[in-house]
Amino acid sequence: MIFRILEDQLAQKSRETKDADRRFMQLALMLGRRGQGRTWPNPAVGAVVVRDGVIVGRGWTQPGGRPHAEPEALRRAGEAAQGATLYVTLEPCSHVGKSPPCVDAIIAAGIARVVSAIEDPNPEVAGQGHAKLRAAGIKVDVGLGAEEAARDHAGHFRRVRDKRPHVILKLAVSPDDKIAAAGHTPVAITGEAARTQVHLLRAQCDAILVGIGTVLADDPLLTCRLPGMEARSPVRVVLDRALRIPGTSRLVHSARETPLWVVTSELAEAAAAMKLGAAGAQVIRVATTTSPPGLDVLAVLHALAARGRGRARSIAAIGNHAVAGLEGSC
Numbered sequence: 001m002i003f004r005i006l007e008d009q010l011a012q013k014s015r016e017t018k019d020a021d022r023r024f025m026q027l028a029l030m031l032g033r034r035g036q037g038r039t040w041p042n043p044a045v046g047a048v049v050v051r052d053g054v055i056v057g058r059g060w061t062q063p064g065g066r067p068h069a070e071p072e073a074l075r076r077a078g079e080a081a082q083g084a085t086l087y088v089t090l091e092p093c094s095h096v097g098k099s100p101p102c103v104d105a106i107i108a109a110g111i112a113r114v115v116s117a118i119e120d121p122n123p124e125v126a127g128q129g130h131a132k133l134r135a136a137g138i139k140v141d142v143g144l145g146a147e148e149a150a151r152d153h154a155g156h157f158r159r160v161r162d163k164r165p166h167v168i169l170k171l172a173v174s175p176d177d178k179i180a181a182a183g184h185t186p187v188a189i190t191g192e193a194a195r196t197q198v199h200l201l202r203a204q205c206d207a208i209l210v211g212i213g214t215v216l217a218d219d220p221l222l223t224c225r226l227p228g229m230e231a232r233s234p235v236r237v238v239l240d241r242a243l244r245i246p247g248t249s250r251l252v253h254s255a256r257e258t259p260l261w262v263v264t265s266e267l268a269e270a271a272a273a274m275k276l277g278a279a280g281a282q283v284i285r286v287a288t289t290t291s292p293p294g295l296d297v298l299a300v301l302h303a304l305a306a307r308g309r310g311r312a313r314s315i316a317a318i319g320n321h322a323v324a325g326l327e328g329s330c
């Protein structure tokens, strides 16, 4: 009987720990998202320090990528980090970058347990962060919230694994599966809520991409216009095979304030490219395909990943079916 009671108590305690773990990891994921679109060249990570069920420190990767989330959370926790649990949305770094390794800070702070969402595929980390923590006698649990974390770090993962950006396609489609009125006349398909979502997506991605057709039709500015988030405008990318982008467009006019990358064919006119360069835009030349005629999709993605020291890790592609295939109107 006594064993039965003890077993029940143990089961109850383990259920409570699992619930608490889930709750604190959710909070860490939420905190990590605060940095999305602003932490290049580092991934946007969230961290929470918990001692005896009480949150004693919270942190997320700061704008520009430093400090990392873990030292931020540990700094706020101070002495209370001793014997505490650290929840973190990505494997803590173990290599010396521009700042000392986070695992050293975690060990020095006296953390007893680390709950880490997912391993960092960056070859400089790749399991070594977790291993170093375990070697220091810290209990390490990996995998809680892995799916959400993989989504949040998609740009970082894609760049490390495939040397290309992660592309999120936003398509405005009417209930009858159309994207414009007859004769390509533009019509408003999305409402206020969808527009806010699009602006949020722009702020959370490193880059936003449209086809030249959208530029010619709408003359968009493509910055983030959500109140208080204007400074979070991503790099603007235009697919423009024949360099038809007008010098008078709002994109070209604002190229010195917010970066503008124009992706074009190797055959596009040199004079037009020079004019764009003089206006502050960057012209990126890539290979083309003949059938269908357009820019080579993979060449575009690899060129974007290589540009600006890999700044465009996640891209919001906004537009029509042409952009969906990165062809046709480009």
Ligand SMILES: [Zn+2]
Pocket: 068, 069, 070, 092, 093, 101, 102, 103
């Ligand atoms: Zn770190």
